[in-house]
Amino acid sequence: MSATITGIIFDKDGTLFDFHTTWSVWTHDLLQDLARTHDGNAEALARAIEFDLAACRFLPTSxxxxxxxxxxxxALAAALPGANADDIEEHMRQSSGAAPLRPPVPLDPFLTGLAGRGLKLGVVTNDTDHGARAHLTSAGVLDHFDFVAGYDSGHGAKPAPDPLLAFARQHALDPVQCVMVGDSTHDLRAGRAAGMWTLGVLTGMAGADELASLSDAVLPDIGHIPAWLDR
Structure with missing residues (x-):
């Protein structure tokens, strides 16, 4: 590339980890759990978040x-009379760290290679800070990242650019020399708002057509980033 890239920010779910493998089984179990403990209906909960309970899969419009x-x-509390959103959020926070993980590429050598180029690496996710660190620790890659932020880390949530800009400030990087990598329009809108390069990946729910207008490139998965950097 003609531009100098100094930092890369990754979304977590759908980017570092395949979205369905990580969240579909966990969501299925969460809905059954909530229905059981609140005398509710799992199908009604699934409809509220546009989740196909029988197929154990999110609908693209969720x-x-x-x-x-x-x-x-x-959203779940609204479909569960008498339930408290605070309690559901805490249940989600505590259980999310055990969600299964499947990265699209072996993460340790991939991240080691990027760091070897002198790049600062970050994770910005709309999951909790606890969930992000639990997943990265479980995958054995937390130490590869110079910055990790969940929506509750004090920097805000995507699509706002604030957590991305916090990464750049913390490492004295120019945002125009940073890249935001994600699988959703939330990720890419945040990157554009921060003045960063944006890369879409197809390991989440969105297709190439949905991501293209907000991306400098759409890649099959994160494993194609080194080749993009070398263009």
Whole structure:
């Protein structure tokens, strides 16, 4: 590339980890759990968040795919009479760290290679800070990242650019020399608003057509980033 890139920010779910593998089984179990403990109906909860309970899969139109835990908890509480969104959010926070993980590429050598180029690496997710660190620790890659922020880390949530700009400030990087990598329009809108390069990846719910207008490039997965940097 003709531009100098000094930092890369990754979304977590759908980017560092395949979205369905991480969240579909966990969501299925969460809905069954909530229905059981609140004498509710799992199918009604699934409809509220546009989740196919039988197929154990999110519908592409689900409003919580890129949402924060708080937004998801409020949507579920609205479909569960007598339930408290605070309690549901805490249940989600505590259980999310055990969600299964499947990265699209072996993360340790991939991240080691990027750091070897002198790049600062960050994770900005609309998951909780606790969930982000639990997943990165479980995958054995937390120490590869110079910055980790969840929606509750004090920097705000995507699509606002604030957590991305916090990464740049913390490492004295020019945002125009940073890249935001994500699988959703929330990620890419945040990157554009921060004045950063944006890369879409197809390991989440969105297709190439949806991501293209907000991306400098759409890649099959994060494993194609080194080749993009070398263009």
């Amino acid at each position: 409003p919580i795919i890129a949402a924060t835990n708080r937004e998801g908890a409020e």
